[in-house]
Amino acid sequence: MAAPQKLPTPEIVSALVGATVTRVEQLSGGASSATFAVDAVTADGAAWPLILQCAATGSVPEGGLPRADQARLQQRAFERGLPVAEVVRVLTPEDGLGEAYVMARLPGEALAPKWLKLPEYAPARAAMTRQCADVLARLHQLPISVADGLALPSGSTAQSLDRMFSNYRRFGVDSPVFDLAFAWLRERVADRPPTNIVHGDFRSGNFLVAPDGLVAVLDWELAHLGDGHEDLGWLCCNSWRFGVWDRPVGGFGQRDELYAAYEAAGGGPVDRERAAFWEVFGTLKWGIACLQLGDDHVSGRLRNVERAAIGRRVSEVELDLMHLFKFGSV
Amino acid sequence: MAEQIEATTLIEAVQLFLAELEPELKGRRAFHAKVAGNALAIVARELAQQPQAREQALLAGVMGHDAPLDTLRTQMCEQLRAGTMGAATPGLVDALLAVALGKCGVDNPRYATFKRLAV
Numbered sequence: 001m002a003a004p005q006k007l008p009t010p011e012i013v014s015a016l017v018g019a020t021v022t023r024v025e026q027l028s029g030g031a032s033s034a035t036f037a038v039d040a041v042t043a044d045g046a047a048w049p050l051i052l053q054c055a056a057t058g059s060v061p062e063g064g065l066p067r068a069d070q071a072r073l074q075q076r077a078f079e080r081g082l083p084v085a086e087v088v089r090v091l092t093p094e095d096g097l098g099e100a101y102v103m104a105r106l107p108g109e110a111l112a113p114k115w116l117k118l119p120e121y122a123p124a125r126a127a128m129t130r131q132c133a134d135v136l137a138r139l140h141q142l143p144i145s146v147a148d149g150l151a152l153p154s155g156s157t158a159q160s161l162d163r164m165f166s167n168y169r170r171f172g173v174d175s176p177v178f179d180l181a182f183a184w185l186r187e188r189v190a191d192r193p194p195t196n197i198v199h200g201d202f203r204s205g206n207f208l209v210a211p212d213g214l215v216a217v218l219d220w221e222l223a224h225l226g227d228g229h230e231d232l233g234w235l236c237c238n239s240w241r242f243g244v245w246d247r248p249v250g251g252f253g254q255r256d257e258l259y260a261a262y263e264a265a266g267g268g269p270v271d272r273e274r275a276a277f278w279e280v281f282g283t284l285k286w287g288i289a290c291l292q293l294g295d296d297h298v299s300g301r302l303r304n305v306e307r308a309a310i311g312r313r314v315s316e317v318e319l320d321l322m323h324l325f326k327f328g329s330v
Numbered sequence: 331m332a333e334q335i336e337a338t339t340l341i342e343a344v345q346l347f348l349a350e351l352e353p354e355l356k357g358r359r360a361f362h363a364k365v366a367g368n369a370l371a372i373v374a375r376e377l378a379q380q381p382q383a384r385e386q387a388l389l390a391g392v393m394g395h396d397a398p399l400d401t402l403r404t405q406m407c408e409q410l411r412a413g414t415m416g417a418a419t420p421g422l423v424d425a426l427l428a429v430a431l432g433k434c435g436v437d438n439p440r441y442a443t444f445k446r447l448a449v
Binding site for chain 2: 174175176177179180182183184238241243244245304305306308309312313315316318319320321322323325326330
């Protein structure tokens with residue numbers, strides 16, 4: 001793990017954004033990344049709420065999207081009218097805060113269990129399926145040249161599946177359910193070349209939501225070039241429904257409504273079997289992520305009770321996969 | 331009762347201690363204390379339910395021979411990777427569903443899919 005960066009003081013952040021900064025407060029963060037709320041004031045005295053996202057240099061895994069490119073992609077999405085936070089500044093290594101960028105801090109609820117359950121978000125829940133379909137349709141319509149010059153990972157569907165299998169085998173764990181899922185996916189994989197910019201982590205936990213609907217799509221760090229249907233499948237994984245299993249679209253909507261709205265917004269025809277393929281792929285991918293997080297503890301990379309406990313969430317994924325194979329869906 | 335203080339009693343005592351500690355903790359520490367309490371609850375359920383004994387029996391049934399659980403798991407995975415076993419293998423899907431249900435019942439009995447199936 002890289003050495004910790006210097007701490008962003010109001011003076012440092014003020015110099016970065018070219019405005020007076022009255023407060024810098026760490027919101028969350030662990031060993032390799034941290035998020036800070038920044039209160040700045042523009043020259044004409046208006047409040048300018050910002051977020052500073054910092055990560056230790058080298059914390060992006062090999063083959064991952066470099067943080068500066070993540071910020072640039074987010075900004076290109078913003079410029080094309082997608083609901084994302086405007087990126088104000090991409091930092092350079094000379095700024096001394098690691099791989100970092102500054103973006104607008106938008107009002108909204110990021111905790112999915114809250115906006116999925118609280119009564120005041122009922123209008124948002126009613127609108128979210130169409131809004132998500134709309135965002136994905138617009139994102140997937142962008143020509144992949146929009147990502148020119150950015151180091152977005154890229155691969156065909158078969159390559160993604162091979163990579164996920166290699167990742168699984170790294171941990172030396174034998175899960176018959178996971179191997180059954182790999183066999184199921186291999187039987188159905190159509191080796192499509194990458195045709196779309198894929199958000200890669202488009203799920204309920206990565207939305208900023210106001211009582212009347214979607215404010216912004218967060219966390220573009222897993223963006224890549226691939227099959228746009230991957231985002232449709234991932235959005236429907238049971239892991240992101242937070243218990244509202246009978247609303248497969250993120251815990252708030254139905255697949256038919258999502259697909260119809262996606263087609264109506266110009267996303268192109270939805271192939272249901274391909275979307276189902278990606279839903280199984282995504283469920284398995286989350287299971288392997290749980291193995292990886294558990295391995296943080298087992299390997300000593302990051303020993304703590306949270307990492308150890310999350311390793312036990314593998315059994316949630318195994319149960320979802322078996323429900324799928326037994327009953328056709330989850 | 332074999333012991334005055336059974337393993338489960340110790341687990342409960344540590345859970346009680348963590349609950350006492352929690353109001354004094356903030357942020358990441360408070361969160362980890364909550365996670366630690368949940369982890370102990372998993373241990374208590376695993377001691378009570380012994381899901382591995384049932385898993386071993388179910389996998390042995392599908393494989394057609396007896397062996398330690400780790401061996402059975404490895405052998406089944408190898409066959410699934412080689413394509414010599416699959417969803418069409420008699421009893422495999424039902425056995426793996428039962429195993430998954432047993433494990434999730436220990437790890438997170440509040441999980442929606444567990445509640446759907448465990449009625």
